[in-house]
Amino acid sequence: MTIPPLRIIGTGAVETPLMQTAEAWARETGRGTEITILNGGSAAAKVRGGAPVDLVVNAMVTLDGLIADGHLDGATRAEVARVRVGIGLRDGDPVPDLSTPEALRAAILAAGAISHSDPAAGASTGLHMVAMLRDLGVTAAMAGRIQVYGRGIKAVEAVRDGIADMALTQSSEIKAVPGVTLVAPLPEAVGLVTTYVGAVATQATDPAGAAALLAMLRDATGQARFVTAGLETVA
Template identity: 45%
Template sequence: MHRRLLLGALALPFAARAQAAPLRVLGTGAVAASTRDLAAAFTARTGRAIAFENANAGVVARRLREGEAADLVLNSASQVERLAADGILDGGTRRELGRMLIGAAVRQGAPLPDISTEAALRAAILAAPVIAHSDPATGATAGTHAARLIERLGIAEQMRPRTLVFPGGGAAVQAVAEGRAALALSQVSEIIAVPGAVLVGPLPDSAQLVTAYLGAVHARAADREGALAFLTHLAGPDGQARFRAAGFATG
């Protein structure tokens, strides 16, 4: 009898976690693939389900400002800093997940263009019948940088009718994988995650944008303890190894 009571008591925390509402995580496309993999491992270990949604950096920030509920937010450092300053995120919980570069992608089997210098990158963009990137109008990190870079390279007018824009970088890379665009400019992690697309390489230093991605707990998180536990998992050894595999620089 006592043994049954003890076993029942030990099972209660696990049952409670299994029955709890999923931990709500809102992040960007750059961290999506890694976060989903790490969420599965976290759930297997703790029994706590994760409900993960992603959008580009600007859309994530807008959704939070419009009142969307979340327990944990994963976004670019600049967006996290602004959201913390506005009291939406708890700035004291910020943890860096890694730093990401922007790269170029082509369809698997296509010749790899030279993008080793800014001049070579300019030529590669001009040679592409159609290019793709995320939508700068929505605040997408890679899309905003790509649009500004093309403007600075002096080829905005030539490329405007030959550019497809998408809500997120993953969709832009998917357009390359499907043959709807010849070249995509996106976060390296988004390129690696799309089957049928190949990473040509990161943009040259003079054309590069390095973006740090942070996690922070929502100031009104329904489950602050769960959010902190998952953030610790993301920033821990297993999490950092997965982010490095996705192309992030960590540590």
């Protein structure tokens, strides 16, 4: 009898360590995995739409909403990592002062184009960027120079490809793209730290396998993968 793969829905900020840990779980168990990576809002919509899934990893606020709606088992809920929104520039580009909101404002205005994830697609970082740019008073001045993408990693790739000059997205998404350097987190006063959480789906076909993989995300080796990818540990 063919054993179905363990089905996982995650987000771009945790993609690399999630994939690496799933591969390690597959080697240990001889089982396959089926991993879907989307932005946080789209991932939640997929779960709410009834997509078959065993394990979900998403931002805390989003995942807690899925628990409240009965899609995930709250008893299995566990934090896996935290990540800061960072600033990405093409390798070799001069790095301006980014230490204060005022310095960041000047750097944004000096950029030919900036990129971030699309709030309309449900990207939590994109929502924060819209609010931050508004609070910095640069939205009008940057009209026509702000590019949005369905996933943060695509915003980083736009910098790599010379389409944009500065990416504003999760630090782990910036570190995942060769050719782009994570030069700094956002200044503390305008920054965003997101906690990512995992939980087993209430309709999981393999809840034990999902719980085992979630535990691997939180053990020493799993946490080291998160750190290497640009996130911070919680376990």
